[in-house]
Structure formats: structure tokens, C-alpha cells
Amino acid sequence: MPKTNDYELPVTQDKRSRLKWFGIAVLSAIVAIAATLCFFHIQNEEAELTIRLEKQQKLLATSRQESIKNWLQTMAEQGDRLINADLFRLFASEVNLLGDNIGSLYAEEATQADDSTLAQQLPMMRNLLDEFSSYAGFSGGRIINRFGQTYIATNANTSALTQQQLDLIHRVLRKPDVYFSPVYTSNNGLTFDMFLPIYPPEFEGDNAKPISVLMLSKLISGKITEIISASPLAEQGNTTHLIQKKETMLQDILPWQPDGLVAINASFGAVSGEVLPFAIRSNLGKSEKAYSYGLKIPNIDWWVVEEIDYDLARAELNSTIQTTIIIAVLTIGAFTLIMVLLWWLLVSQDNKKVADNFRQLAMTIKEQKMFLDSINNTIPDYIALKDQDGAYQYVNPSFASAVGRSVEEMKGLDDTAVFGYATANRLASSDELVNMSEQPINITETIFLQSKRYVMQISKAPFFEADGTVSGIVSVFRDITAAVEAEEQRKLTEQQTIAALATTIEHIDPYLGGHTRMLEALSIELARSMNMTEAEISTIEAAANLSQIGKLFVPRDILLKPGALTPEEKQEIEKHATHAQKVLGNIDFGLPVVETVVQMNEKMDGSGYPDQLAGDDIIPPAKLLGLTNTFCALIRPRAYRPALSVDKSLDILRDMEKFYDPEMFAALERLLTTRFGEKFMEEVTAA
Missing domain, CATH: 1.10.3210.10 (Hypothetical protein af1432)
Known part of the structure; x- marks a missing residue:
């Protein structure tokens, strides 16, 4: 017997040692697998986020670019109808014969018959240009000869041409096409100029040279505001910017700002070419990061830039990363717990002790559940879950107390019964947005509970079932009345x-x-x-x-x-x-x-x-x-x-x-x- 006992003890210790190292090896493998899966899952989620943001910003930028191109094309077509009129071409051709001496146009008596005819026609041509500018919605217009001299203008007190305007006029004469000036601030708001070539009546083919230039000025504050206004397709935090290059400086066109034009921070980087590639850059005018993508507008130094705040864009990803890490930690913890329990079962024959351990574990879980319930029941924010029909399935005690009902009475009620018809209609629109986008949103609403006014910051998020379908909406109401x-x-x-x-x-x-x-x-x-x-x-x-x-x-x-x-x-x-x-x-x-x-x-x-x-x-x-x-x-x-x-x-x-x-x-x-x-x-x- 002593020999037997001496023999069985080493065998038992060796078995336990092998089981211990086997458990350590298995646990190490689980940790490595969990870490690898976490890494690849996070990389995949980040890649999907980048692809989705890039597709969305390309779609938005292309849509805005098309809107601006159509708008500019419409203005150019309006100008074409004027300059293609034979009367304007003939008059411009005759003025062109005067060279840079157009003084006879304004003399009361001309020394030559042809000059007299031009002088007599000048008021009629000016009226035609003025009527066209008013009808087409332009704030002013003028016609300039090839020497940079204005001989017809809608405003008698026309100011001298700026050097930038003269450069664009020479550009039209040298390389005929429709060109637009950078936006500038005028007394009435943001304005820019359009330049179109005027050809002689007999021009033919691509080699024809312009003899004059039509310059039309346009107030664009309202139109720019309309174009860059928020799109329902854009994500929260996504903004549209229209930037222009003026000489070596980039400017953000913001009609609602006092100056209308805001210099862009140099940290944003250079803008050139037809496309501003999708990338992470500084926010326009700020130092924070953002995802941005831009497209150039033809014939004008404008770029439509779509950007979304880096932190807002990655909020869901960061939540996913946290969830993934938590799941991995919990998985590793669970396997660790299983290994410990297996070890405990193998090294101990005391079933009572094992049972006691399980009972203790159950008590711990119950205590944790009670602890979580106590937190939820005492939290001051209002928490609620509504089903797809808008009926409340759960509210926390704070919400029920504010409404003046019990938690049980709140179940089955809808927003109309809780807040009234008008407030319920406003909340319904945000519910529809959550259901359509399957994304969380934040809104601020004024509501009345028991005849008392509250200003609430409401966070809404879709509630998903195990199969991924949305079965309801989770709402968290935070009272910000005191701050407001x-x-x-x-x-x-x-x-x-x-x-x-x-x-x-x-x-x-x-x-x-x-x-x-x-x-x-x-x-x-x-x-x-x-x-x-x-x-x-x-x-x-x-x-x-x-x-x-x-x-x-x-x-x-x-x-x-x-x-x-x-x-x-x-x-x-x-x-x-x-x-x-x-x-x-x-x-x-x-x-x-x-x-x-x-x-x-x-x-x-x-x-x-x-x-x-x-x-x-x-x-x-x-x-x-x-x-x-x-x-x-x-x-x-x-x-x-x-x-x-x-x-x-x-x-x-x-x-x-x-x-x-x-x-x-x-x-x-x-x-x-x-x-x-x-x-x-x-x-x-x-x-």
C-alpha cells in the first residue's frame, strides 16, 4: 500500500501539471484568436465606414456640382440669347471699326454719317441691355470693346473696371468661352460677374475672333444659400461648402456671414485640379479633422466640398470598437471562467463545494442585476422604449413620475396621450427618420408635462431584434430647461x-x-x-x-x-x-x-x-x-x-x-x- 500511494501521488501531480499547462495553452490560443478577430473586425468596419462616407460625399458633391453647372449654364444661355441677336452683333461690329477712339459715340453731333448713326443707336442699345438685365435677374451689365473700354452700360455711374475684370475680358478675347469671376462683396450682398464673347455678324467656324465682351453682374447670396443648404441624404454633421480660389487665397463662400467670404485656414491644404480626393483633412476654417471630398466647377475657380466631422463620422465606429473589445474581453473572461471551473471540477471531488460556488455565482449575478435595475430606476433622465406602432413598452420611474402616471399605466400609451397632439406630431417626424435611416439622432424639443414647460434634449436610437430588424425606438430625454x-x-x-x-x-x-x-x-x-x-x-x-x-x-x-x-x-x-x-x-x-x-x-x-x-x-x-x-x-x-x-x-x-x-x-x-x-x-x- 505505501508503494501504491507513493506511486499514485506523483502520477496525480503530473496529471494536474499537464492539465494546468494545457489550460494555459488553450487560454493563450483563445486570447490570440480573440485579438486577431477583433483587429480584423475593426479594420473591416473602418473600411466599410470609409467606403460609405466616400460614396455619400461623392454623391452629394456630384449633385451639388450638377446644380451649380446647370445654374451657370442657364445664365450663360440667357446671355447667349442677347449676344446672338444680329442687332447687337452689327452694332458691336460697327463700334469695333472705331478702334480705341469711341468718343464720337457720345458726341451730340458726329462728323461722319456712320458715327452719327451709331450715336443715334446708342440709347436704344443701352435700353435693350438694361431691359435684358432686369428681366434676366442681373444686377448690372456692360459691353466692353477689345481695348477694354465700356461703351454700353446699364448704370450711368458705372465704376472703372478692376484689374481682375480686365484680365478676364482679355482672356475671353484671347480664348473665347464663358468665364465667371470670383465672388466679391458688394453693397447688396455677394456678387460675381459673367463674361461672354460677342462675335461679328459674319463669324463662322472655330477660328472666329470676338470683337467685344458682354459682362453681366449677378447677386448670388440667396442662390448660394439654397445650393449649399443641408441635404436630407446627408449624415449628421455633414456640411456643404462652396470655396473659391482668389489669387493665392482660398475663401469659404458663406452668404449668411456678415462679410460673406471667410478665409480658409492654411492647414486645410492646397486645392487644384478637377477633383479634391476623399481624405481626412482639417475642417474648413478650423483645426479639427474631418472627412472631405470636393469637385471643381467648370469655367470658374469654385469647388464644392462635402465634409463631415471626424468624431461625428466615427461615433458609431467607436461604439462598435468598444462593443467589440468588450465582447472579446467577456469572451476571454468566459473561457477563463470555464477553464477555472473545469480545473476546479477535476481537482476537487467535493460536489457540495462546487454547488456552493455555483450558488454564489448565481447570487452575484442576481446582485448585479439588482444593482443595474437600481441604477436605471434612480437615473434622472427619462428612458423609454416604443414599439413600431408608437406605443410605449417600457419607461423608467423618472419618466412615469414626470408624466404623473405609474410605470404600469404608461405601458401601451402613445405620444398623443402623453404629450398632446401637436408635440406628438413633431416627435413622430423624428421617429420616422430613425426608422428610415436606422441611425441614432439627437433633437431638442419643448414639451409640456402636467402643464409644466420643459426643454428636452432627446436622443433616439433604433432597437434591433436578434435577426437585425428594427422593432422599436429607444428614447432618452434629458431636461435642459434650466440651462435654456x-x-x-x-x-x-x-x-x-x-x-x-x-x-x-x-x-x-x-x-x-x-x-x-x-x-x-x-x-x-x-x-x-x-x-x-x-x-x-x-x-x-x-x-x-x-x-x-x-x-x-x-x-x-x-x-x-x-x-x-x-x-x-x-x-x-x-x-x-x-x-x-x-x-x-x-x-x-x-x-x-x-x-x-x-x-x-x-x-x-x-x-x-x-x-x-x-x-x-x-x-x-x-x-x-x-x-x-x-x-x-x-x-x-x-x-x-x-x-x-x-x-x-x-x-x-x-x-x-x-x-x-x-x-x-x-x-x-x-x-x-x-x-x-x-x-x-x-x-x-x-x-
């Missing part, structure tokens, strides 16, 4: 502070009483009549209330002096613009309010103060406020004169036409003839 109300209160406080400052300012000068309110009302209405942006209108509203703040620092004896001011006193008053800049300079309005307050005293001819800015160097809100401020000052009494009539004030402004934007002055005259203008003048007369 805090922002609204901040804005209200800011408006009240500005109003209080305006009242304080008016108290220093009795003649300023009511001036600020009159200036604010007239300026805002004039800005709206000119279709200025909401950002510009908000800027004008704040600047009008703060426009006189600098006068707090001007001596009262000068402000209230009844007689004419000396040059020194006038110079002292003009310092109010500098005072305003010092007072307001450190306040972040989020808008160019300070610039508007300071620049509203500048004049279009450069004779204003404090910096003698001129023309387009003055921002539009400041131009408008400068005009309305002068008008309101004229129709209000001052220490040195009584109030002037509206008609007299307009006459004075006409005499000062070089100081103010002519389009804004014309808009002011039109506004005063409207119902608002009549009511405004009645209030002025009553005051």
Missing part, C-alpha cells in the same frame, strides 16, 4: 442693461430725450426693409441704444451751448466716439457693436471721425446708423435750433449725399412713404 432659461435670462438682463444705459445717456442732455428710442425704431425698420441679416439687425439695435454713451464724458456746457461751436469745442464733442470705444471696448457683445458705435460718425467720403474711414471700410450697420442718427437729429430740436420738418431734413441729407450710402438714403425715402413712415412722422409731429 438661464440663457434667456442672460439675454434679457443684457437688453435691460443696455436700455438702462440709454436712459442714463439721455438724462445728460434734455435734447436727447426720446432720441435713442426714435433712432432704434427707425434704424431697425430700415435695416429690415433692406433685407439685412439678423446679426446685422441685432448689432444695429444694441448700437442705437449705446450710440450716445460717449457724450457722458463731454462737458455739459459744450453739449448744451445754444450758439455755434468753436473749432476747439467741435473737436471736444467729436471725442465722444473715442470715449465710447474706451467704455465699451472690454465688453464682449458677440457682435460688432463697438465698431458700429465708433464708425457711425464716419462719412463715405472720408471726412468723418474718429478715423476718417471711407466707402467700404465702414461696416454696413455703421453706415445705416450714421444716416438715421443724422436724420433723427435734424427732426428733433437742439439747443442752437428748433426741430426741422421731415421734408427739410431730407433736403439737407440730399445736399450731403457724398457723406452717406446712396442706396441706404433711397431706402430711407421709400420707408417714410410706407405705413410705418406715416406713423413715424405722426409721432415726430406730435412730439
